[in-house]
Amino acid sequence: MARPRTGSEGARATKPVQSKDRATSSVASRRAVLKRIKDEDVEHVLFWFTDLEGHLKSFAITPSEIEGALDDGMGFDGSSITGFNRIEESDMVAIPDPETFEIMPRPVDEHGHALGAKVGRMICDVVKPDGKPYEGDPRYILKLAIERMKKLGFDAFNVGPELEYFLFEDDKGTETIDEGGYFAMTVQDAATEVRNDTIGALESVGIEIEYHHHEVAPSQHEIDMRYDNALSMADKTMTYRIVVKEVAAWHGYYATFMPKPLFGENGSGMHTHMSLFKGGRNQFFDAKDPNHLSPTAKAFIAGLLTHARELSAVLAQWVNSYKRLVPGYEAPVYVAWSQRNRSALIRIPLYKPGAEQATRAEIRCPDPACNPYLTFAALLHAGLEGIEKGYELPDPMETNLYHLTAEQRRERGIVSLPETLGEAIDELSRSELAKKALGPHIFDRYVELKRKEWDEYRVQLTDWEMKKYLSVL
Numbered sequence: 097m098a099r100p101r102t103g104s105e106g107a108r109a110t111k112p113v114q115s116k117d118r119a120t121s122s123v124a125s126r127r128a129v130l131k132r133i134k135d136e137d138v139e140h141v142l143f144w145f146t147d148l149e150g151h152l153k154s155f156a157i158t159p160s161e162i163e164g165a166l167d168d169g170m171g172f173d174g175s176s177i178t179g180f181n182r183i184e185e186s187d188m189v190a191i192p193d194p195e196t197f198e199i200m201p202r203p204v205d206e207h208g209h210a211l212g213a214k215v216g217r218m219i220c221d222v223v224k225p226d227g228k229p230y231e232g233d234p235r236y237i238l239k240l241a242i243e244r245m246k247k248l249g250f251d252a253f254n255v256g257p258e259l260e261y262f263l264f265e266d267d268k269g270t271e272t273i274d275e276g277g278y279f280a281m282t283v284q285d286a287a288t289e290v291r292n293d294t295i296g297a298l299e300s301v302g303i304e305i306e307y308h309h310h311e312v313a314p315s316q317h318e319i320d321m322r323y324d325n326a327l328s329m330a331d332k333t334m335t336y337r338i339v340v341k342e343v344a345a346w347h348g349y350y351a352t353f354m355p356k357p358l359f360g361e362n363g364s365g366m367h368t369h370m371s372l373f374k375g376g377r378n379q380f381f382d383a384k385d386p387n388h389l390s391p392t393a394k395a396f397i398a399g400l401l402t403h404a405r406e407l408s409a410v411l412a413q414w415v416n417s418y419k420r421l422v423p424g425y426e427a428p429v430y431v432a433w434s435q436r437n438r439s440a441l442i443r444i445p446l447y448k449p450g451a452e453q454a455t456r457a458e459i460r461c462p463d464p465a466c467n468p469y470l471t472f473a474a475l476l477h478a479g480l481e482g483i484e485k486g487y488e489l490p491d492p493m494e495t496n497l498y499h500l501t502a503e504q505r506r507e508r509g510i511v512s513l514p515e516t517l518g519e520a521i522d523e524l525s526r527s528e529l530a531k532k533a534l535g536p537h538i539f540d541r542y543v544e545l546k547r548k549e550w551d552e553y554r555v556q557l558t559d560w561e562m563k564k565y566l567s568v569l
């Protein structure tokens with residue numbers, strides 16, 4: 097948790113920021129936030145930012161402090177935030193983005209009265225005491241990726257992530273709350289009420305929902321947001337995760353985005369649909385191409401395929417992520433693209449006449465426990481690399497890749513994603529593109545952090561080993 101530098105009188109920056117007005121937001125949007133806080137009797141405002149691993153960090157400001165905080169930001173000690181600076185240069189400032197102000201959903205009692213305090217929230221950019229963007233802020237890394245895209249002549253990287261998650265009885269085990277199954281209807285799906293409340297809560301914070309259903313595994317769900325530009329969508333993804341968890345908790349359940357919580361069942365993915373727009377038009381669409389894919393789309397997809405292995409440690413960042421990326425569970429294993437096939441890393445959803453704006457590529461390896469800012473930045477950089485360097489797209493693979501033998505895959509030149517976090521980190525640590533995408537500051541810290549996680553894991557003795565070996569060796 098971020099520790100705001102609080103004085104004895106409450107949440108106040110002890111180190112006021114020198115510049116008179118460091119906010120880059122408009123005066124009008126700051127006024128609008130102040131008015132809403134007053135009109136709606138908001139009791140606290142949360143300032144949110146994200147650490148390297150995508151954990152949400154938050155501290156609360158009282159309404160009396162908000163005006164100054166909107167202009168100057170709030171100082172906090174960054175030394176205890178994962179991946180942020182260590183103690184010697186730990187002063188950080190969180191600058192809230194007033195455009196992101198929302199009032200958080202609350203549970204209601206049986207009479208429909210809201211419970212608990214009325215809390216607002218804003219997403220922040222993290223800057224250094226001199227007002228310059230902090231290179232360790234994942235939101236800044238995504239902004240840099242978007243800048244690169246704009247230099248290449250595009251206006252928007254639109255993304256639609258499909259987050260899957262499980263509902264369990266509590267966070268101590270994996271006791272499921274329904275048997276469910278793909279698209280299962282109400283009778284079987286005991287969690288429908290939770291899901292409906294979750295959708296209401298998400299919509300109340302400005303997140304448009306397009307589609308939701310029970311997923312394949314017991315107690316597994318998916319709620320899909322309408323696509324948005326990458327920065328807004330990364331903010332929304334952070335909000336989505338906390339809202340899903342909170343609403344589950346109101347109902348006495350635990351929601352988890354852990355990629356593979358149940359052995360022998362599908363894991364949870366965050367398939368991400370992507371397209372590039374310019375002047376309001378989808379640059380991925382080409383009416384004349386048999387697949388309706390433009391040369392831009394093809395080069396972008398080629399970029400994703402070329403760099404998938406080295407960026408895997410960003411898109412699937414945990415030891416557990418690699419338990420999901422195995423054959424047989426609708427998760428991708430092989431680096432290939434396809435129009436139909438869900439075993440391929442990249443899928444092109446079927447074109448519907450008149451749906452030019454919806455032409456897109458779906459990458460299936462990210463999982464919902466990723467850092468969405470770094471994930472979208474990495475995807476964008478990989479795609480842009482393909483465009484900038486004119487990569488050629490190989491032929492699609494329409495067979496079920498799970499069924500090919502190693503020999504057949506070799507013949508077709510199909511490589512696999514890394515099988516472990518250790519392998520993924522080795523790839524990442526050698527990657528020039530990853531260094532460019534994450535920036536040297538995050539790159540070094542990320543490699544160190546994730547290697548430590550892998551080293552911690554690889555010395556563990558598992559139940560599987562004890563059962564398999566002890567009595568026979």
Ligand code: GLU
Pocket residue numbers: 260312362363364365366420425426427428438460
């Ligand atoms: N849960 C699967 C995964 O791990 C995906 C299922 C689907 O196609 O939606 O990616």
Ligand code: MG
Pocket residue numbers: 258260311318
């Ligand atoms: Mg799904």
